Each structure stands twice: as structure tokens, then as C-alpha cells.
Amino acid sequence: MKSLAELQAIRDKAKANINLRKENPNAARVYVGMATCGIAAGARPVLNAFIEEIAKRGLQEDITVTQTGCIGICQYEPVVEVEIPGEEKVTYVKMTPERVARVVNDHLVNRNVVTEFTIGAYT
Amino acid sequence: MRELSLNVMDVAQNSVRAEADLVKITVIESDRNDLLSITIEDNGCGMTEEQVAQVIDPFFTTRTTRKVGLGVPLFKMSAEQTGGSFSIDSKVGEGTKTTASYIKSHVDMTPLGDINSTIAILIRCNPDIDFVFVHTTDKGSFTLDTRELREVLGDVSLDTPDVIEWINEYLKEQSQIIYGGADI
Numbered sequence: 001m002k003s004l005a006e007l008q009a010i011r012d013k014a015k016a017n018i019n020l021r022k023e024n025p026n027a028a029r030v031y032v033g034m035a036t037c038g039i040a041a042g043a044r045p046v047l048n049a050f051i052e053e054i055a056k057r058g059l060q061e062d063i064t065v066t067q068t069g070c071i072g073i074c075q076y077e078p079v080v081e082v083e084i085p086g087e088e089k090v091t092y093v094k095m096t097p098e099r100v101a102r103v104v105n106d107h108l109v110n111r112n113v114v115t116e117f118t119i120g121a122y123t
Numbered sequence: 124m125r126e127l128s129l130n131v132m133d134v135a136q137n138s139v140r141a142e143a144d145l146v147k148i149t150v151i152e153s154d155r156n157d158l159l160s161i162t163i164e165d166n167g168c169g170m171t172e173e174q175v176a177q178v179i180d181p182f183f184t185t186r187t188t189r190k191v192g193l194g195v196p197l198f199k200m201s202a203e204q205t206g207g208s209f210s211i212d213s214k215v216g217e218g219t220k221t222t223a224s225y226i227k228s229h230v231d232m233t234p235l236g237d238i239n240s241t242i243a244i245l246i247r248c249n250p251d252i253d254f255v256f257v258h259t260t261d262k263g264s265f266t267l268d269t270r271e272l273r274e275v276l277g278d279v280s281l282d283t284p285d286v287i288e289w290i291n292e293y294l295k296e297q298s299q300i301i302y303g304g305a306d307i
Contacts, residue, residue: 001296002289002293004171004271004272005287007272007286008275010279010283011275014276014283014285015277033138035133035194036133036192036197037193038134040129044132044241047244048240051247064246067244113169
């Protein structure tokens with residue numbers, strides 16, 4: 001049973017690591033479009049897949065996942081934007097949970113854009 | 124929307140944009156009364172009567188990226204297509220309360236879906252907002268109040284991975300209890 005005491009232990013552990021938790025200015029950012037259009041097209045499992053994949057690889061300090069609104073290309077949802085400091089922003093479209101591992105591995109870790117999932121490949 | 128939990132995630136976004144710092148989400152399911160009701164209540168900026176009438180109109184939105192706003196209309200439709208009801212109570216400067224009621228056994232009833240995932244994502248993506256989630260069935264009820272978690276956590280943020288994990292586990296355990304031990 002999850003108890004508040006357990007939460008207290010989490011706090012103590014997190015406090016010990018507080019320096020590590022400091023906002024990393026060089027962190028890459030992943031924005032998942034979560035307006036009505038994105039949600040209806042299946043953005044939630046995509047967001048969850050990013051969180052899981054990043055946790056699995058222990059990259060929480062290097063990659064931040066956030067949700068964003070609608071950027072006006074509803075027909076291409078779920079849309080995910082990847083921003084790596086110093087590099088041009090990349091827009092991935094029609095994302096699925098299955099595609100997430102490729103984006104994390106190829107783009108976020110190895111810095112190779114997965115061209116076939118980008119909006120350029122669809123227009 | 125394939126699940127009502129997705130409508131909840133969508134409509135709760137409006138509370139976030141209304142600059143609420145407390146959002147209360149209540150889900151009541153009752154097989155006995157053949158009823159499901161969802162309430163989303165916030166202390167955000169609120170709306171005028173005229174604005175409330177407008178948000179129900181799919182061709183009204185405050186955003187500028189596109190010309191339609193389907194969040195509220197889809198939520199309303201999901202309730203009304205089951206013979207249920209939908210209402211918005213709002214006061215400028217005080218907040219907004221959105222209620223959708225469903226006849227559970229209706230053929231056009233959308234399943235509630237993974238409501239826990241919705242709550243966890245809302246907390247994770249808005250760690251500075253407090254959420255109160257109350258889920259009730261015929262078998263029982265539980266509450267997740269991030270204000271209580273914050274009290275224990277002090278200045279450790281709610282979006283710390285271990286905290287999110289705790290929240291996920293807590294929601295899962297509590298749901299199993301109020302669904303009567305079924306594995307979900």
C-alpha cells in the first residue's frame with residue numbers, strides 16, 4: 001500500500017540529489033501537442049511512451065518532456081516537436097508510441113533526425 | 124474521443140489556461156443508479172455568461188492557431204448522446220465548474236477509460252497547480268489531493284520521477300479497491 005511515509009522517503013532521497021535535479025540548461029526538449037486535436041489523435045500514449053523510454057534510459061536530466069497546445073496542423077496530429085539547444089527544431093508528425101523509441105534513440109541520443117517521421121516527409 | 128478520460132484531460136487544460144491553481148476532478152460511477160458523472164472545477168479566471176454560451180459553440184475559440192474549438196462541444200456531446208446532461212457554471216474572477224452526467228448503460232456511452240493516466244499526466248505537466256481527484260464507485264471512494272503530497276514533499280517538486288511513480292502506484296492501488304479487486 002502506498003503511504004505518505006513512503007513519499008517522505010522519496011523527499012529525503014530527492015533532497016540528497018537536489019544538485020542533480022537543478023534545471024539543466026542544455027536539456028533537450030520534447031513538446032507533445034495535447035490540445036483537443038492531439039488528444040483525439042492519440043497523443044496521450046505517445047507522451048507516456050516518451051516518459052517511459054526516457055526513464056528506461058535514465059535520461060530524465062537530459063531530456064524534458066512537456067505538453068503544448070495546438071500549433072495549427074491538426075491533420076498531422078499527434079505532433080511532437082524536438083528541440084535540442086543549438087539545433088533547429090524538428091517537427092515529427094503522425095506519431096505513435098511505436099515510433100517513440102526511434103526518435104529517442106536516433107535523434108535525442110545520437111543526434112540523427114528521423115527524417116521519414118518529420119513533417120517534411122508528409123508534405 | 125475514444126475515452127471520457129481524454130475529454131477530461133482536454134477540458135482540464137482549459138482550467139490550466141484560465142490560470143487556476145486548484146483543479147478538482149470528481150468522477151462518480153454507480154451501476155446501481157446507472158449513472159456516471161464527471162465534474163471539473165477550477166478557481167481560474169472564470170467566464171461571463173456570454174462566454175459560457177460561446178464555448179459550447181464549436182466555432183468559438185480563444186485561440187488564434189485555428190478557427191474551431193471542439194473541447195467543450197465534444198465533452199457535451201459525449202454526455203448528451205447517452206441521454207445525460209451537461210452544464211457549465213462560471214463566475215468571472217471565481218472559477219468554472221463543468222459537469223457532465225451520463226446514463227451508463229446507454230448504447231452510445233463512451234467508456235471512462237484510463238482516468239488515472241489523465242490525472243498523472245495533468246500533475247506531471249503542471250507541477251505548480253494543485254489537483255484534487257475524487258473517484259467514487261458503488262464499492263467505495265478515494266481521494267488524491269496534491270496539497271497533502273506537497274505538505275510531505277516540502278520543496279521537492281511533484282514532477283520528480285519518483286513522486287510521479289508513487290502517484291501512479293497509488294492511483295492503481297486505490298482504483299483496484301473501488302473496482303472490487305479487479306486487475307486494471
